[in-house]
Amino acid sequence: MEKTKRNRKLILLLAAALLLLCGAVWLDLKLTDDAELNAESPGPTENARETMVNVYGDYFNSFRTERSRVRAQEIEYLRSIINSESTDEDALEDAQQRLLDLVSRMEKEFTIESRIRGKGFLDAAATYQGDAVNVVIDSKTLTDEEVARILDIVMGETGLPASAVKISPAAG
Numbered sequence: 001m002e003k004t005k006r007n008r009k010l011i012l013l014l015a016a017a018l019l020l021l022c023g024a025v026w027l028d029l030k031l032t033d034d035a036e037l038n039a040e041s042p043g044p045t046e047n048a049r050e051t052m053v054n055v056y057g058d059y060f061n062s063f064r065t066e067r068s069r070v071r072a073q074e075i076e077y078l079r080s081i082i083n084s085e086s087t088d089e090d091a092l093e094d095a096q097q098r099l100l101d102l103v104s105r106m107e108k109e110f111t112i113e114s115r116i117r118g119k120g121f122l123d124a125a126a127t128y129q130g131d132a133v134n135v136v137i138d139s140k141t142l143t144d145e146e147v148a149r150i151l152d153i154v155m156g157e158t159g160l161p162a163s164a165v166k167i168s169p170a171a172g
Protein backbone atom coordinates (compact mmCIF):
# COMPACT_ATOMS: atom_id res chain seq x y z
CA MET A 1 0.00 0.00 0.00
CA GLU A 2 2.79 2.42 0.96
CA LYS A 3 4.68 1.47 -2.22
CA THR A 4 1.62 2.29 -4.33
CA LYS A 5 1.19 5.70 -2.70
CA ARG A 6 4.86 6.49 -3.20
CA ASN A 7 4.64 5.40 -6.85
CA ARG A 8 1.60 7.58 -7.44
CA LYS A 9 3.27 10.60 -5.86
CA LEU A 10 6.39 10.06 -7.97
CA ILE A 11 4.35 9.62 -11.14
CA LEU A 12 2.35 12.78 -10.42
CA LEU A 13 5.55 14.71 -9.71
CA LEU A 14 7.19 13.50 -12.91
CA ALA A 15 4.06 14.13 -14.96
CA ALA A 16 3.90 17.68 -13.63
CA ALA A 17 7.59 18.23 -14.41
CA LEU A 18 7.15 16.87 -17.94
CA LEU A 19 4.06 18.99 -18.46
CA LEU A 20 5.93 22.11 -17.38
CA LEU A 21 8.86 21.22 -19.61
CA CYS A 22 6.60 20.60 -22.61
CA GLY A 23 4.79 23.86 -21.95
CA ALA A 24 8.08 25.75 -21.80
CA VAL A 25 9.25 24.18 -25.07
CA TRP A 26 5.93 24.99 -26.75
CA LEU A 27 6.04 28.58 -25.47
CA ASP A 28 9.62 29.01 -26.67
CA LEU A 29 8.75 27.69 -30.14
CA LYS A 30 5.60 29.82 -30.27
CA LEU A 31 7.46 32.99 -29.29
CA THR A 32 10.19 32.26 -31.83
CA ASP A 33 7.62 31.73 -34.60
CA ASP A 34 5.70 34.89 -33.61
CA ALA A 35 8.90 36.94 -33.59
CA GLU A 36 9.77 35.75 -37.08
CA LEU A 37 6.28 36.56 -38.37
CA ASN A 38 6.32 40.05 -36.87
CA ALA A 39 9.79 40.96 -38.12
CA GLU A 40 10.10 43.64 -40.75
CA SER A 41 10.81 42.46 -44.26
CA PRO A 42 14.48 41.60 -44.54
CA GLY A 43 16.92 43.68 -46.53
CA PRO A 44 19.04 42.17 -49.30
CA THR A 45 21.83 41.06 -46.95
CA GLU A 46 19.35 39.46 -44.56
CA ASN A 47 17.72 37.28 -47.25
CA ALA A 48 20.72 34.95 -47.35
CA ARG A 49 20.71 34.69 -43.57
CA GLU A 50 16.97 33.97 -43.53
CA THR A 51 17.45 31.16 -46.06
CA MET A 52 20.27 29.75 -43.93
CA VAL A 53 18.04 29.93 -40.85
CA ASN A 54 15.29 28.03 -42.63
CA VAL A 55 17.67 25.28 -43.76
CA TYR A 56 19.23 24.89 -40.32
CA GLY A 57 15.83 25.42 -38.68
CA ASP A 58 14.67 22.20 -40.31
CA TYR A 59 17.66 20.41 -38.79
CA PHE A 60 16.94 21.77 -35.32
CA ASN A 61 13.22 21.04 -35.56
CA SER A 62 13.91 17.48 -36.76
CA PHE A 63 16.45 17.01 -34.00
CA ARG A 64 14.02 18.15 -31.32
CA THR A 65 11.22 15.99 -32.72
CA GLU A 66 13.43 12.90 -32.77
CA ARG A 67 14.83 13.65 -29.30
CA SER A 68 11.28 14.00 -27.94
CA ARG A 69 10.24 10.72 -29.55
CA VAL A 70 13.19 8.83 -28.08
CA ARG A 71 12.69 10.42 -24.65
CA ALA A 72 9.00 9.51 -24.68
CA GLN A 73 9.97 5.88 -25.32
CA GLU A 74 12.48 5.98 -22.46
CA ILE A 75 9.90 7.48 -20.12
CA GLU A 76 7.29 4.90 -21.10
CA TYR A 77 9.77 2.08 -20.50
CA LEU A 78 10.69 3.40 -17.05
CA ARG A 79 7.04 3.96 -16.14
CA SER A 80 6.23 0.37 -17.08
CA ILE A 81 8.93 -0.82 -14.67
CA ILE A 82 7.70 1.51 -11.93
CA ASN A 83 4.06 0.51 -12.39
CA SER A 84 4.69 -3.23 -12.62
CA GLU A 85 3.57 -5.21 -9.59
CA SER A 86 6.39 -7.71 -10.21
CA THR A 87 9.16 -5.11 -9.97
CA ASP A 88 11.39 -5.72 -6.96
CA GLU A 89 12.43 -2.87 -4.66
CA ASP A 90 15.93 -2.43 -6.15
CA ALA A 91 14.65 -2.30 -9.73
CA LEU A 92 11.90 0.10 -8.67
CA GLU A 93 14.36 2.48 -7.00
CA ASP A 94 16.69 2.27 -10.00
CA ALA A 95 13.86 3.04 -12.45
CA GLN A 96 12.63 5.93 -10.33
CA GLN A 97 16.15 7.39 -10.12
CA ARG A 98 16.70 6.96 -13.86
CA LEU A 99 13.41 8.72 -14.56
CA LEU A 100 14.32 11.60 -12.27
CA ASP A 101 17.77 11.84 -13.91
CA LEU A 102 16.19 11.85 -17.37
CA VAL A 103 13.81 14.67 -16.46
CA SER A 104 16.71 16.62 -14.93
CA ARG A 105 18.80 16.18 -18.09
CA MET A 106 15.85 17.28 -20.23
CA GLU A 107 15.45 20.43 -18.16
CA LYS A 108 19.17 21.21 -18.41
CA GLU A 109 19.15 20.70 -22.18
CA PHE A 110 16.19 23.05 -22.53
CA THR A 111 17.84 25.65 -20.28
CA ILE A 112 21.14 25.43 -22.16
CA GLU A 113 19.41 25.85 -25.52
CA SER A 114 17.30 28.76 -24.29
CA ARG A 115 20.25 30.58 -22.71
CA ILE A 116 22.33 30.15 -25.87
CA ARG A 117 19.52 31.66 -27.96
CA GLY A 118 19.31 34.41 -25.34
CA LYS A 119 22.98 35.22 -26.03
CA GLY A 120 22.12 36.06 -29.64
CA PHE A 121 22.59 32.76 -31.44
CA LEU A 122 19.86 31.78 -33.90
CA ASP A 123 19.35 28.29 -32.46
CA ALA A 124 21.08 25.49 -30.58
CA ALA A 125 20.58 21.82 -29.87
CA ALA A 126 22.06 20.24 -26.75
CA THR A 127 22.31 16.66 -25.60
CA TYR A 128 23.32 16.00 -22.02
CA GLN A 129 24.31 12.45 -21.14
CA GLY A 130 25.34 13.02 -17.53
CA ASP A 131 29.09 12.97 -18.12
CA ALA A 132 29.22 14.83 -21.45
CA VAL A 133 27.35 17.52 -23.35
CA ASN A 134 27.21 18.04 -27.11
CA VAL A 135 25.98 21.37 -28.43
CA VAL A 136 25.28 22.19 -32.07
CA ILE A 137 24.94 25.88 -32.87
CA ASP A 138 23.02 27.34 -35.82
CA SER A 139 26.07 28.91 -37.43
CA LYS A 140 28.63 28.24 -40.14
CA THR A 141 31.55 29.11 -37.88
CA LEU A 142 32.19 30.05 -34.26
CA THR A 143 34.72 32.50 -32.91
CA ASP A 144 36.76 31.72 -29.82
CA GLU A 145 34.69 34.30 -27.94
CA GLU A 146 31.42 32.62 -28.99
CA VAL A 147 32.72 29.19 -27.97
CA ALA A 148 33.74 30.64 -24.60
CA ARG A 149 30.25 32.14 -24.05
CA ILE A 150 28.59 28.82 -24.93
CA LEU A 151 31.04 26.88 -22.77
CA ASP A 152 30.32 29.19 -19.85
CA ILE A 153 26.59 28.49 -20.17
CA VAL A 154 27.01 24.71 -20.42
CA MET A 155 29.49 24.46 -17.55
CA GLY A 156 27.28 26.67 -15.37
CA GLU A 157 24.20 24.54 -16.00
CA THR A 158 25.82 21.12 -15.71
CA GLY A 159 28.87 21.58 -13.50
CA LEU A 160 30.92 19.62 -16.03
CA PRO A 161 34.49 20.57 -16.94
CA ALA A 162 35.26 22.09 -20.34
CA SER A 163 36.80 18.80 -21.46
CA ALA A 164 33.36 17.14 -21.23
CA VAL A 165 31.71 19.68 -23.56
CA LYS A 166 31.75 19.51 -27.36
CA ILE A 167 30.55 22.56 -29.29
CA SER A 168 30.20 22.60 -33.05
CA PRO A 169 28.52 24.74 -35.70
CA ALA A 170 25.64 23.16 -37.65
CA ALA A 171 27.46 23.67 -40.92
CA GLY A 172 30.75 22.23 -39.68
